[in-house]
């Protein structure tokens with residue numbers, strides 16, 4: 001049957017109450033009500049499969065944990081399960097002393113007796129009796145006149161008084177009495193007052209405090225707008241006698257979807273108590289949702305005296321006991337209620353968090369409360385034991401604000417605005433193409449892949465090591481005059497570093513006004529990557545000793561129109577050192593720029609004017625022999641190479657170069673001018689090391705000894721005893737080669753030899769599995785390379 005064109009022919013509107021002096025609209029709620037959970041009764045009776053005793057017990061424990069002091073635990077006359085559950089609670093002492101157990105009974109003698117039997121021995125119990133009072137129920141269900149309806153209630157209230165007095169005498173139980181004129185919202189207001197007056201009189205012991213009688217005014221079926229319910233409550237409150245001896249309780253259902261509003265307006269109208277269920281379970285559309293109501297108060301700054309700090313645990317237990325889900329949009333509890341997918345919501349939330357962080361820091365300083373004011377988030381998810389993970393989720397409706405919020409949250413990177421726009425386009429494209437939500441994992445992975453961020457996402461160019469030094473302008477043309485100094489504005493910066501290009505290590509060098517421009521110069525000279533910086537920014541990550549720098553850079557090709565904002569390449573770098581983060585950011589952007597374009601191979605153009613020659617030579621040694629030459633050795637060898645190249649017309653082959661290196665530094669050669677036989681180290685005087693060694697000096701084997709601060713200086717001293725002049729160590733460095741059990745040590749040493757006016761210096765390179773042995777070899781080779789003269793034996 002279709003919906004009616006004229007529903008007034010089928011449905012009649014509620015009759016408004018004439019309450020011209022109503023006060024409730026100008027009231028506000030300032031304190032929590034007395035809460036009663038009826039999950040185990042009204043909630044339970046509405047389930048397809050009412051709860052088992054273990055489920056009821058688990059639910060009861062949860063209610064205690066949440067802080068409920070009044071719990072309607074059963075309709076004991078309904079079933080052995082309900083009766084047994086109440087007995088179990090009492091007999092196993094599960095009810096804390098400050099908690100009231102409430103049980104429901106109709107106004108029927110047999111059922112009242114069974115109900116009161118169920119609470120025998122209980123410390124505190126509320127006997128809750130009901131009978132329907134509306135005209136419809138009087139005539140149709142009970143076929144009673146108004147007076148007979150009153151008589152029914154009065155008779156059974158008196159019975160309850162008698163039976164509870166007996167139980168108190170027998171067990172010492174403290175009883176409260178609650179009466180519900182069921183279907184109150186459809187009952188004539190005057191009749192509701194009249195029957196309650198009669199019940200009060202029949203009960204005969206309404207007093208103050210714990211002796212107050214509870215009149216529960218149920219919205220058994222919600223039939224009108226919530227203001228009408230408020231009018232009904234205010235009417236009742238102002239017409240019932242001895243108001244101070246009465247607890248006015250509300251029991252709203254949610255047939256029109258306004259149960260929460262009805263409860264709140266009802267409280268404004270004078271109610272003291274609310275009955276309801278967690279997450280709104282209950283007959284038909286449910287009872288009023290107590291979680292929702294309590295948290296509505298909480299977000300007004302009123303402590304509800306209920307604790308939902310672990311809301312997920314509540315959801316888990318309630319859904320498991322009720323076998324009903326909590327809707328994803330359920331206020332405060334649904335899995336989507338702290339989530340924004342849409343761009344403008346995300347943008348506002350992101351800005352809200354940023355602003356609030358600043359505001360809270362100021363409030364902390366001045367001792368003011370840190371008030372929560374967040375766009376779109378009426379409550380802090382943390383207060384309910386949730387986190388901010390779900391606050392922003394990304395799909396094709398999302399914008400840059402939300403995406404950059406997640407990048408900040410999960411990677412601690414605060415992207416500059418234009419980089420946000422750039423990355424947003426990346427995510428938007430994937431999300432649109434794949435027509436699905438982008439998880440945090442999707443976004444962070446896309447970020448890492450786009451900007452080659454993190455070891456697993458390295459691009460074709462990878463920075464392995466670098467050194468930034470200052471070069472006096474006048475010295476720039478001389479590759480040997482590099483000196484490390486403090487930063488000074490009139491000095492040019494020099495970048496020396498090793499970059500792997502498609503897995504092949506290249507030593508590169510460049511000069512510029514600062515570290516980044518020096519690095520860009522190196523990329524241009526060695527790899528034909530010609531880019532300049534359009535935007536740069538940085539911030540720190542972390543605090544104290546763990547602080548790191550994050551740098552963001554946008555690079556453009558020469559001639560890019562400054563108005564063409566889309567033409568840039570963004571990069572990100574993170575490093576403990578600010579220069580390092582900037583350089584990594586440049587490389588990250590350069591990686592995006594080169595794509596899969598072919599890069600120039602290493603060119604061996606050795607000559608006096610070749611600017612890149614020294615680094616290229618070092619690259620070949622690194623690549624072929626895996627030796628990372630110290631910079632001064634690079635310079636020294638480059639001179640050797642230049643001399644050799646001049647002899648061969650400026651050309652030198654790749655193999656020729658490695659052979660030249662081997663010969664020059666006696667590297668891995670079986671013999672040299674001086675060689676080492678058996679040796680022994682021991683402690684010398686004043687913490688020094690002493691060596692006694694057999695050294696073959698130009699074919700003559702001699703046992704020598706010497707002392708030094710370490711093994712190398714001891715050997716240098718021992719060798720010097722057989723020379724006409726003195727050897728000294730000028731520079732020493734070492735690094736490991738290979739990995740795991742294959743690892744070896746490479747040592748580089750530069751020795752000076754002074755013999756009267758004669759001065760010379762030379763390098764030696766040693767390689768050994770043992771780090772001391774590699775250093776000793778380097779000493780022997782370096783000494784062999786000097787002009788040292790051996791004294792006759």
Ligand SMILES: CC(=O)SCCNC(=O)CCNC(=O)[C@H](O)C(C)(C)COP(=O)(O)OP(=O)(O)OC[C@H]1O[C@@H](n2cnc3c(N)ncnc32)[C@H](O)[C@@H]1OP(=O)(O)O
Pocket residue numbers: 042045075077078079105106107108111130131132141142182220283
């Ligand atoms: C609004 C509410 O939620 S009220 C609570 C409702 N909850 C429940 O009903 C759950 C538990 N109920 C039960 O287990 C059963 O209904 C019982 C045990 C209470 C009674 O079962 P039965 O004796 O088979 O009766 P039945 O369920 O058919 O109840 C209807 C009878 O109770 C009467 N009745 C209904 N409400 C009341 C009341 N509040 N006071 C007195 N009598 C009542 C009806 O008029 C009817 O009487 P009749 O048999 O003379 O016509």
Ligand SMILES: CC(C)C(=O)C(=O)O
Pocket residue numbers: 042104130180182183216218219220221251253
């Ligand atoms: C027993 C009463 C309070 C009831 O559950 C209702 O009216 O909904």
